[in-house]
Amino acid sequence: MFNVIVYLFLTMILSAIITPFVIKLAYILGAVDNPNARRVNKKPMPTMGGLAIFIAFTFSTFVLLRNQIPSHELFSVFLAECIIILTGIIDDIRELSPKAKMAGIFAAALVIYFLAGIRMNEVVIPIFGTFQLGWWSFPVTIIWILAITNAVNLIDGLDGLATGVSIIALFTMGVVGYFFLNITNVYVSIWIFALVAALLGFLPHNFHPASIFLGDTGALFIGFMMAVFSLKGLKNVTFITMLIPVIIMGVPITDTVYAMLRRFLNKKPITQADKHHLHHRLMQLGLSHRQTVLVIYGLSLIFAFISLLYPLSSLWGSVLLTIGVLLGLELFVESIGLLGDNRQPLLRTIQKFVKRLEKKD
Numbered sequence: 612m613f614n615v616i617v618y619l620f621l622t623m624i625l626s627a628i629i630t631p632f633v634i635k636l637a638y639i640l641g642a643v644d645n646p647n648a649r650r651v652n653k654k655p656m657p658t659m660g661g662l663a664i665f666i667a668f669t670f671s672t673f674v675l676l677r678n679q680i681p682s683h684e685l686f687s688v689f690l691a692e693c694i695i696i697l698t699g700i701i702d703d704i705r706e707l708s709p710k711a712k713m714a715g716i717f718a719a720a721l722v723i724y725f726l727a728g729i730r731m732n733e734v735v736i737p738i739f740g741t742f743q744l745g746w747w748s749f750p751v752t753i754i755w756i757l758a759i760t761n762a763v764n765l766i767d768g769l770d771g772l773a774t775g776v777s778i779i780a781l782f783t784m785g786v787v788g789y790f791f792l793n794i795t796n797v798y799v800s801i802w803i804f805a806l807v808a809a810l811l812g813f814l815p816h817n818f819h820p821a822s823i824f825l826g827d828t829g830a831l832f833i834g835f836m837m838a839v840f841s842l843k844g845l846k847n848v849t850f851i852t853m854l855i856p857v858i859i860m861g862v863p864i865t866d867t868v869y870a871m872l873r874r875f876l877n878k879k880p881i882t883q884a885d886k887h888h889l890h891h892r893l894m895q896l897g898l899s900h901r902q903t904v905l906v907i908y909g910l911s912l913i914f915a916f917i918s919l920l921y922p923l924s925s926l927w928g929s930v931l932l933t934i935g936v937l938l939g940l941e942l943f944v945e946s947i948g949l950l951g952d953n954r955q956p957l958l959r960t961i962q963k964f965v966k967r968l969e970k971k972d
Contacts, residue, residue, distance in 0.1 A: 615801055618675035619808040626667035626812025633663040634816075634823045642703040644824055659703045660817060661829020665696050667809040676805055679798050687727035688839060691719040695760075695835045699828030712827070713757065719835060720756040724749060729842050731755070756838040762863035763834030764827065765870060768890050770819035772904050773863075776911045777833045778810045780859050783915040784840060787855055791922040799843045806836055819901050834863070854933060855921050861914035862889070862907060865940060869949045876950065892947045 637643065637657035644658045669689070672680060698715030701707055707715075723729050730752040733743045744751060767773035785803035810833070816822050825833070841856035857864060866889045874881050893903040917936060921929055938957075945955040 615676065615679065615804075618671065619804055621675060622667055622671040622805055622808035623812040625670060626663055626809045627815065628812075629666055630660065630663040630813055630816045630823060633657075633660060633666075636662070637703075637823065637826075640700075640704055642700070642826060642828075644826070656821065656824050658824040658826030659700060659828045660813060660823040660825045661699055661827075661832045662696065663816075663823075664806075664809045664813050664825075664829055665692065665832055667812060668806050671805045671809065672802065676801060679801050681798070684727055684729070687722060688729075690726065691722040691835070691839070692832065694719040694722065695832050696828060699826060699831045702831075703826040703828050712831070716757055716760050716831065716835065717753065720753045723756065723839055723842075724752050727839075729839060731842065752842065755842065756835065758867070759838035759841065759860065759863075760831055760834035762860065762867040763837060764830040765888065766863045766866050766890070766907075767825055767830040768888060769900060769904050770821035770824075771814060771817045772890060772907060773825055773830055773833065774810055774814050774817050775904065775908050776862050777837065778807055778814065779908065779911040779915055780862075781807050781810070781837060781840070783859050783918055784837070784856065787859070787918060787922065788840075788843070796843070799840065803840050806833075806840075819904060854929065855918050858914055858918040858921070858936065861917075861936075861940075862911050865889070865944070869944060873950050876954065887949070887951075889947075889949060892949055896947060 634657045637659045640659070642657065642659040644656045646654065669692075672685060673689075694715060698707070698712060698719075702712060730748050731744055732748055763773055763777060766776060781803050785800040785807065788803065789797060789800035813829075817825065837860060841860070870888060871881050873887060890903050890907060893906055894900070898906060917932065920932060924932060941957050944950065945958045948955075
């Protein structure tokens with residue numbers, strides 16, 4: 612285990628060293644993010660930062676940690692990673708359409724399902740028992756990968772935001788996997804920590820004021836790997852193992868769900884971009900760039916802590932914990948106007964209830 616820790620440290624250093632070279636490469640290839648109405652950067656910024664993370668992560672898993680990960684899974688997942696990275700690089704240089712990006716993610720998801728054999732097979736529902744997914748295994752697995760990959764991509768709007776949130780989520784996933792879910796498959800947690808190390812090496816270059824952006828190369832790659840790693844714990848789904856990765860990835864999932872709901876309520880296309888994401892709303896409330904990022908880091912840490920409570924809770928304790936999380940999340944979302952200033956049903960219900968109590972007094 613000491614050797615693994617040393618290799619992870621080397622992975623972090625390698626990522627930090629590679630990033631300046633990727634910055635130069637991004638300028639050469641034209642992978643540059645120019646300022647516009649939706650961007651927060653005031654000057655052209657090199658993107659495609661995910662390539663540095665991918666190179667460091669690949670070197671770590673194929674060289675430093677080669678004996679830790681089964682060959683079939685390692686090579687199969689690597690093939691899917693290459694599809695994702697290629698999709699991201701092309702998008703950072705030429706800007707692909709949403710359908711083209713989804714096609715790339717879908718192709719990589721097919722590799723994971725059919726070649727790597729990483730998928731959801733069954734669901735255990737309390738009281739009702741175990742249900743084999745059968746042919747439903749395919750659509751459920753593919754939708755999961757598409758959803759999580761795009762969720763991380765949507766929160767990549769500020770310097771260091773997606774990188775930091777992903778570090779917190781992946782580290783928590785690795786800890787939960789090591790101690791609770793994958794005790795017989797420790798390699799999964801080591802695999803996750805290798806990606807965490809690569810992200811840690813990249814973060815100093817990406818934190819505000821950033822010298823390079825993740826780009827779709829990075830956001831798609833990180834989101835895809837989070838989806839794949841979470842599937843390793845979801846292979847046989849129970850109530851608790853289903854909730855843990857969802858809670859761990861609470862920030863990107865929340866932002867994605869409410870973005871889709873907001874666009875549906877406003878009768879706009881689901882894929883239409885806007886400036887009403889979580890980080891946009893916090894900045895509109897007066898927080899600075901760095902403060903917004905740190906606040907969202909704090910939210911991610913809260914989700915991470917809550918996820919650690921699930922393996923320690925009973926079934927009904929988990930149910931009550933989930934209800935509390937959903938209520939708290941809805942109150943927070945309504946208070947910052949994530950759906951709009953006029954859409955605050957829970958807050959208004961509470962206000963009416965309080966007014967009634969005041970009248971009785």
